[in-house]
Amino acid sequence: MxxxxxxxxxxxxxxxxxLDLQATRDKAMKNESTFDSGDISLLKSAAIYGANASGKxxxxxxxxxxxxxxxxxxxxxxxxxxxPSEYFKLSSETENxxxxxxxxxxxxxxxxxxxxxxxxKKIHAEWLxxxxxxxxxxxxxxxxxxxxxxxxxxxxxxxxxxxxxRVLFLSVLANNNTPLSKKIIQLIQKINFIxxxxxxxxxxxxxxxxxxxxxxxxxxxxxxxxADFGVMDIRxxxxxxxxxQIQNIPDKFKEILFREDSKIAExxxxxxxxxxxxxxxxxxxxxxxxxxxxxxxxxxxxALSAPFIDTLKNGKILFIDEIDASLHPLLCQYLISIxxxxxxxxxxxQLIFTTHDISLLSEEFLRRDQIYFADKNKxxxxxxxxLSDISERKGVDxxxxxxxxxxxxxxxxxxxxxxxxxx
Numbered sequence: 001m002x003x004x005x006x007x008x009x010x011x012x013x014x015x016x017x018x019l020d021l022q023a024t025r026d027k028a029m030k031n032e033s034t035f036d037s038g039d040i041s042l043l044k045s046a047a048i049y050g051a052n053a054s055g056k057x058x059x060x061x062x063x064x065x066x067x068x069x070x071x072x073x074x075x076x077x078x079x080x081x082x083x084p085s086e087y088f089k090l091s092s093e094t095e096n097x098x099x100x101x102x103x104x105x106x107x108x109x110x111x112x113x114x115x116x117x118x119x120x121k122k123i124h125a126e127w128l129x130x131x132x133x134x135x136x137x138x139x140x141x142x143x144x145x146x147x148x149x150x151x152x153x154x155x156x157x158x159x160x161x162x163x164x165x166r167v168l169f170l171s172v173l174a175n176n177n178t179p180l181s182k183k184i185i186q187l188i189q190k191i192n193f194i195x196x197x198x199x200x201x202x203x204x205x206x207x208x209x210x211x212x213x214x215x216x217x218x219x220x221x222x223x224x225x226x227a228d229f230g231v232m233d234i235r236x237x238x239x240x241x242x243x244x245q246i247q248n249i250p251d252k253f254k255e256i257l258f259r260e261d262s263k264i265a266e267x268x269x270x271x272x273x274x275x276x277x278x279x280x281x282x283x284x285x286x287x288x289x290x291x292x293x294x295x296x297x298x299x300x301x302x303a304l305s306a307p308f309i310d311t312l313k314n315g316k317i318l319f320i321d322e323i324d325a326s327l328h329p330l331l332c333q334y335l336i337s338i339x340x341x342x343x344x345x346x347x348x349x350q351l352i353f354t355t356h357d358i359s360l361l362s363e364e365f366l367r368r369d370q371i372y373f374a375d376k377n378k379x380x381x382x383x384x385x386x387l388s389d390i391s392e393r394k395g396v397d398x399x400x401x402x403x404x405x406x407x408x409x410x411x412x413x414x415x416x417x418x419x420x421x422x423x
Contacts, residue, residue: 001042001106002317002350006115007062010099012055014088014381019059021046021350024369024388032340033367035348037106043370044339045351047360048384049402050374055382056354057196059374060319064193066101069118071188073171077164082120090380098124107183114170114184116140122165128152128184137180140169154178190314192307196322196354199303206306207267211236216306223305224271227331229298232285233272241266271298296326308338315347321354329359336365361399368392375408 001021008016023034023041034041050056065084069076076083088094102115111131117124126140130151137152138145143165147155154173163172173181194202209216217234224231269290277283288294290302304320311318324332332355338344339351360366368387375383387398390407401407 001037001348002352003040003042003104003106003111005059005063005066005104006100006102007059007066008100009088009094009097010062010065010101011058011086012053012088012376012380012382013058013062014091014094014379015383016100017059017382017384019046019048019352019372019384020369020386021352023367026367026369026388028363028367028394029340031342033370037348038109040106040111042106042348043350043367044345044348045336045353045366046370046372047366048352048354048372048374049356049361049407050354051376054374054376056374057321058382059384060193060321060352060354062101063191063319065099066103067188067191067193069101069116070168070171070185073168074175077167083118083122083166085119087119088381105184105187107187112184116168123168126169128170138169145169152180154180190316192311192316192318194304194307194318194320196320196325199300199325202307203299203303206303207236207238207269209306209310210234211238216309219309220302220305223309224298224301227301227334229271229295229301230273231271231298232274234302235268235270235272235287237268238265297328297331300326301331304335308335311349311351312338312345312347315349317350317352319352322356323353324355324357329357332357332360333365336360340365358399358402361402363394363398368394371398373402373407 003022004018004020006016006018007013021043023030023043033044035044036042048056048059068084085099087097087099096119098117098119100115100117102113104111104113113129113131114127116126122142123140124142126138126145128137129135130137133151135148135151138147138155140146143163145155145160145163147160155178159172159176160169163169170181170184174185206220210220211217217236221231221234224234270287271290271294272285272287275283275286290299307318310316323335327335336351339349361371371387373385373387375385377383387407392398392401
């Protein structure tokens with residue numbers, strides 16, 4: 001379970017920002033939006049609002065870089081290309097300095113914090129801490145790694161020596177099947193991310209799940225049917241064909257892109273809708289091609305279906321950039337309500353998303369501590385705060401006050417002001 005995520009000196013983020021999933025003492029929607037683990041109360045979801053270019057997407061991108069650095073550590077250790085460090089470029093203070101990432105999480109009832117700093121060429125620092133007893137299990141500065149002999153015995157001198165300057169020590173430990181480090185890696189693997197601008201990978205995942213997993217396919221059908229797109233059934237198939245058999249690409253491009261004997265996967269996905277006769281009675285069904293005849297909203301919901309179901313089933317953490325892309329506000333509300341449902345979310349999966357959908361800015365869907373705003377200060381750096389940080393009172397219209405600029409985090413369009421007040 002995620003407690004918080006911290007990042008600084010990454011892209012538009014200069015000073016440390018904290019996305020905190022620990023619930024406040026607010027009693028609003030406590031049964032729906034929070035869950036308890038021991039004496040810790042956590043949020044099931046959090047929304048990040050903000051103007052375009054405010055940096056809200058960079059917060060989610062930072063999480064993907066954190067995850068990628070851990071899961072691909074050995075691969076990057078043997079590749080000459082730069083590590084994915086992108087420092088804040090609008091200040092000489094941060095120029096060419098390492099980026100900072102840290103996640104605090106709950107594992108087997110204990111709270112841990114793991115983080116690292118890295119630049120283009122190497123890992124600068126790395127640490128693992130346990131909240132109970134305020135213990136530092138290991139601490140790394142460059143290539144010097146110190147570990148707690150009494151509480152972290154899975155560390156050894158041999159493994160420290162095997163850790164290259166571009167490789168994380170945690171990854172080295174987990175690769176040697178050390179118990180705690182391996183569990184932390186498994187937790188990181190349970191983080192899913194969906195991009196706002198490129199849903200191709202998400203659609204590819206969902207199509208593959210639908211085709212290969214009968215149980216998942218039934219749940220995906222149910223997910224789409226309940227979203228009320230008028231869909232009765234879904235049929236999918238895939239077969240390998242010669243590239244020259246593709247119908248929608250001119251022959252001259254086929255010659256450039258493919259060898260003559262190249263084979264590619266031809267996918268067929270049909271959504272069956274009810275068909276009616278002249279008297280308005282049902283007269284069977286009509287298959288519509290998913291890729292050319294279904295709306296973008298239907299396509300988006302199908303793409304989201306498998307990641308959502310997988311996250312809920314396995315108690316994972318799902319980050320979505322622009323959850324409202326091509327979706328009606330009611331569908332966004334439906335997605336949030338799934339995570340708030342004890343029946344549909346029995347394993348307390350967590351959802352963090354960016355959005356412009358102000359219909360969610362209501363105590364009916366989100367508590368004050370679930371609503372975050374990203375805003376750029378005068379020096380071009382992203383700042384992050386929640387409604388609970390500014391002590392917004394209960395019962396007010398959050399959406400109205402947001403659009404009035406009470407929380408900042410809005411675009412200021414000078415030409416729009418000129419248009420509004422010109423005569």
